[in-house]
Amino acid sequence: MGYDSDDVLDCVRSVAGLEVVLFVRELADKTCKLSARSKEWYDVQRLTRRFGGGGHARAAGASFDCSLDKACADLRAAVTEELSAQSEERG
Numbered sequence: 001m002g003y004d005s006d007d008v009l010d011c012v013r014s015v016a017g018l019e020v021v022l023f024v025r026e027l028a029d030k031t032c033k034l035s036a037r038s039k040e041w042y043d044v045q046r047l048t049r050r051f052g053g054g055g056h057a058r059a060a061g062a063s064f065d066c067s068l069d070k071a072c073a074d075l076r077a078a079v080t081e082e083l084s085a086q087s088e089e090r091g
Contacts, residue, residue: 034064
């Protein structure tokens, strides 16, 4: 049975107080795919560009040629940096 990651992201993004949702899944070929969404101010495209991805400020994605564990570790570090930088820019 398949699923639509957009449905999962929209459901999680509806949680009050949540700004950013990152959904990472490992594909059969052992690559990983990131789908990122935000609500109001966090620019997920800035995050995904770090990994060669793209999209829009509120919806973006990227692919990783590494394990799920490595992709998640790299994402945790990057999103922490971006949260700090984007928070400072907002004032």
